[in-house]
Amino acid sequence: MRLVFMGPPGAGKGTQARRICEELRIPQISTGDILRAAVKNGTAMGLEAKKHMEAGGLVPDEVVIGIIRDRIQEPDAAKGYLLDGFPRTVAQAEALDELLAKLGNGLDRVIDLAVADDELIARLTGRRTCPACGWGCHVMFAPPAKEGVCDKCGGELVQRADDSEATARQRLTTYHAQTAPLLDYYKKRNGFRSVVGVGTMEEVYQRLQAALA
Numbered sequence: 086m087r088l089v090f091m092g093p094p095g096a097g098k099g100t101q102a103r104r105i106c107e108e109l110r111i112p113q114i115s116t117g118d119i120l121r122a123a124v125k126n127g128t129a130m131g132l133e134a135k136k137h138m139e140a141g142g143l144v145p146d147e148v149v150i151g152i153i154r155d156r157i158q159e160p161d162a163a164k165g166y167l168l169d170g171f172p173r174t175v176a177q178a179e180a181l182d183e184l185l186a187k188l189g190n191g192l193d194r195v196i197d198l199a200v201a202d203d204e205l206i207a208r209l210t211g212r213r214t215c216p217a218c219g220w221g222c223h224v225m226f227a228p229p230a231k232e233g234v235c236d237k238c239g240g241e242l243v244q245r246a247d248d249s250e251a252t253a254r255q256r257l258t259t260y261h262a263q264t265a266p267l268l269d270y271y272k273k274r275n276g277f278r279s280v281v282g283v284g285t286m287e288e289v290y291q292r293l294q295a296a297l298a
């Protein structure tokens with residue numbers, strides 16, 4: 086299956102994508118994760134991306150399109166993949182369509198996870214992740230067994246640099262200005278589904294299962 090998960094920052098794309106990818110045995114391709122790895126490694130791409138990410142803006146289209154062009158042609162993506170957080174502009178969606186046409190395939194589902202802004206701010210500012218193993222949680226909605234400690238590997242949990250309230254609000258502004266218009270691009274397609282992202286993680290997961298069926 087070739088899937089796209091869209092939705093505002095904090096909608097639960099990553100949380101749900103991890104579970105669904107494990108079940109479907111397809112790679113989760115998150116442009117956010119790939120960019121954060123580049124920032125951590127101090128590559129030229131990472132240095133360019135860092136300033137946009139810290140400001141709550143989008144990384145230039147040509148950078149992320151290049152990432153996806155290479156990544157979806159890797160062997161582990163031959164039987165499908167889930168794009169988490171890409172495309173995020175109409176230009177990215179058009180580039181993806183062009184690339185898929187060249188590769189002779191298309192998307193099975195484009196799923197939008199819908200959550201209101203107020204809840205998103207609470208989700209983003211309370212998120213904690215483990216830099217050692219990538220495990221994620223929420224201080225109120227899905228707390229770790231021991232405060233500040235990763236359930237999975239015992240590492241120290243940290244807050245993402247762009248999850249401060251000010252940057253989170255800027256990311257939402259960017260979402261409404263640049264990514265929300267993309268809904269019109271996909272809405273009329275057969276494979277498009279809008280899923281309510283509010284409720285427990287299990288409830289959202291069940292709705293996603295229905296949307297994927």
Ligand code: AP5
Pocket residue numbers: 092093094095096097098099100101115116117118120137138141142143144145146149169170171172173177208209211212213221222223224226227247256282283284285286289
């Ligand atoms: P990226 O990492 O993709 O960030 P994002 O889209 O802002 O999404 P998040 O990772 O913040 O949220 P999510 O929807 O995955 O939510 P999660 O599951 O973690 O991108 C970061 C930056 O990189 C961008 O700002 C941009 O600069 C750049 N970038 C990336 N892709 C790009 C592109 N294509 N083009 C240009 N630039 C790009 O959940 C959030 C929290 O809520 C967690 O703590 C979780 O435990 C909790 N939670 C999840 N579900 C629920 C629930 N149902 N109830 C209660 N809590 C919940």
